[in-house]
Amino acid sequence: MAVAQFIPSSSSLTKRTTLYSSQLSQYLSSTHKPLLTLRRTNYAKICCSVTSNEVQAPVAKQSNDPIKKPECFGVFCLTYDLKAEEETSSWKKMINVSVSGAAGMIANHLLFKLASGEVFGPDQPIALKLLGSERSIQALEGRAWEQCDHAGVAMELEDSLFPLLREVSIGIDPYEVFQDAEWALLIGAKPRGPGMERAGLLDINGQIFAEQGKALNAVASRNVKVIVVGNPCNTNALICLKNAPDIPSKNFHALTRLDENRAKCQLALKAGVFYDKVSNMTIWGNHSTTQVPDFLNAKINGFQVKEVIRDTKWLEEEFTEKVQKRGGVLIQKWGRSSAASTAVSVVDAIRSLVTPTPEGDWFSTGVYTNGNPYGIAEDIVFSMPCRSKGDGDYELVKDVLMDDYLRSRIKKSEDELLAEKRCVAHLTGEGIAVCDLPGDTMLPGEM
Numbered sequence: 001m002a003v004a005q006f007i008p009s010s011s012s013l014t015k016r017t018t019l020y021s022s023q024l025s026q027y028l029s030s031t032h033k034p035l036l037t038l039r040r041t042n043y044a045k046i047c048c049s050v051t052s053n054e055v056q057a058p059v060a061k062q063s064n065d066p067i068k069k070p071e072c073f074g075v076f077c078l079t080y081d082l083k084a085e086e087e088t089s090s091w092k093k094m095i096n097v098s099v100s101g102a103a104g105m106i107a108n109h110l111l112f113k114l115a116s117g118e119v120f121g122p123d124q125p126i127a128l129k130l131l132g133s134e135r136s137i138q139a140l141e142g143r144a145w146e147q148c149d150h151a152g153v154a155m156e157l158e159d160s161l162f163p164l165l166r167e168v169s170i171g172i173d174p175y176e177v178f179q180d181a182e183w184a185l186l187i188g189a190k191p192r193g194p195g196m197e198r199a200g201l202l203d204i205n206g207q208i209f210a211e212q213g214k215a216l217n218a219v220a221s222r223n224v225k226v227i228v229v230g231n232p233c234n235t236n237a238l239i240c241l242k243n244a245p246d247i248p249s250k251n252f253h254a255l256t257r258l259d260e261n262r263a264k265c266q267l268a269l270k271a272g273v274f275y276d277k278v279s280n281m282t283i284w285g286n287h288s289t290t291q292v293p294d295f296l297n298a299k300i301n302g303f304q305v306k307e308v309i310r311d312t313k314w315l316e317e318e319f320t321e322k323v324q325k326r327g328g329v330l331i332q333k334w335g336r337s338s339a340a341s342t343a344v345s346v347v348d349a350i351r352s353l354v355t356p357t358p359e360g361d362w363f364s365t366g367v368y369t370n371g372n373p374y375g376i377a378e379d380i381v382f383s384m385p386c387r388s389k390g391d392g393d394y395e396l397v398k399d400v401l402m403d404d405y406l407r408s409r410i411k412k413s414e415d416e417l418l419a420e421k422r423c424v425a426h427l428t429g430e431g432i433a434v435c436d437l438p439g440d441t442m443l444p445g446e447m
């Protein structure tokens with residue numbers, strides 16, 4: 001099936017491309033597969049020290065053959081009927097957190113942080129709903145781990161004895177996995193392979209996010225917060241929100257927190273301070289090599305960066321490029337893209353929304369531009385400075401400085417995102433895609 005006709009522009013850097021999505025349709029059409037639910041009721045009680053007469057014998061509900069009847073396995077199959085509720089009675093109501101790309105590298109770090117309580121707090125029980133594919137479901141369940149290069153995520157979650165992890169469910173149908181999701185962490189995406197055009201990546205991954213947007217719209221909580229990690233994350237987030245018209249566009253984020261963290265690290269290194277002394281760090285724009293790490297507004301020990309680091313040439317050239325291309329350097333070292341630091345930055349991104357922003361500071365996240373006070377084009381997802389009261393919502397920061405350098409850099413990233421948007425018009429319901437991407441459009445991990 002031809003899904004988009006990319007019309008050549010006058011630029012010699014663009015190519016006429018017609019994309020086919022049969023492989024992807026196969027991946028996405030595998031819907032309505034059974035959802036495996038791993039549930040442990042009151043498991044926290046078992047982990048905590050309660051007196052033995054409060055704990056009744058576990059009522060085992062294990063299936064005889066967990067491979068043929070994969071409703072549950074291992075410790076998640078046991079239902080404990082505990083009378084004593086002191087430990088859990090102070091807990092908040094359980095929240096549903098859906099994670100796509102759950103068998104991938106980033107999720108492998110992130111899931112354990114989510115389950116440990118370090119993200120949502122020590123009194124916040126969670127249900128993890130993992131979205132995999134036909135291919136990865138075995139890795140997620142851990143049933144065929146001997147043949148698989150993935151770890152068995154569910155088995156490792158089980159072995160971690162996390163008291164706050166109340167349910168684990170696994171599925172390959174976003175309409176089931178996103179049911180009542182209060183947080184959707186969308187990590188799964190195809191990485192760009194050798195010889196693949198960026199336009200091709202935008203289309204293939206864009207279709208994943210169009211489908212997932214529709215699923216969120218149909219079944220997720222009306223106030224779900226969505227964090228898109230899978231690249232190209234800004235445009236994927238735009239596609240997702242356009243396909244979820246019943247969910248506020250404001251609730252969709254593209255992850256640029258890793259870029260913020262990378263920028264803070266480089267400034268700290270140059271200034272010879274610990275990185276917790278760097279604040280007010282904005283990443284403007286796309287999670288790509290056009291992103292703008294803003295050294296005009298950032299502070300070190302409460303002073304403007306330019307008062308501390310007087311080498312403007314270093315800031316404009318070396319620092320900026322280092323942050324923009326940090327992902328690529330990491331790929332050269334590792335042979336794969338950043339996973340642990342990305343997971344940490346997802347944690348930071350969520351925590352910035354669920355805890356009040358420290359007075360005077362802000363954080364960066366890629367959000368919908370409608371109504372922004374900076375003159376950035378509307379109707380794209382752009383990284384900007386935000387503050388939160390800790391209620392999951394945020395406000396854009398109004399009191400920021402602008403100069404010609406910053407404005408011109410922001411414009412370049414804006415142009416890139418507008419071009420990406422034209423390239424996925426067939427996925428946002430805005431007509432025929434015209435793909436005239438600037439020649440230097442690259443992900444941070446591309447060199």
Ligand SMILES: NC(=O)C1=CN([C@@H]2O[C@H](COP(=O)(O)OP(=O)(O)OC[C@H]3O[C@@H](n4cnc5c(N)ncnc54)[C@H](OP(=O)(O)O)[C@@H]3O)[C@@H](O)[C@H]2O)C=CC1
Nearest residue numbers: 101103104105106132133136188189190229230231255258
């Ligand atoms: N925004 C940011 O700051 C960053 C973003 N990223 C991006 O995050 C994404 C995930 O990275 P990472 O976890 O390391 O990647 P992995 O390759 O380890 O995992 C990717 C997961 O995506 C899933 N997937 C969904 N659809 C496809 C498809 N069509 N083709 C291939 N895989 C698919 C796979 O799921 P399954 O196994 O179920 O088939 C796989 O588990 C990438 O897009 C990467 O570029 C990475 C670093 C930073």
Ligand SMILES: O=C([O-])CC(=O)C(=O)O
Nearest residue numbers: 327337338443444445446
């Ligand atoms: O470019 C990539 O695929 C990885 C990435 O986003 C990053 O490291 O920032």
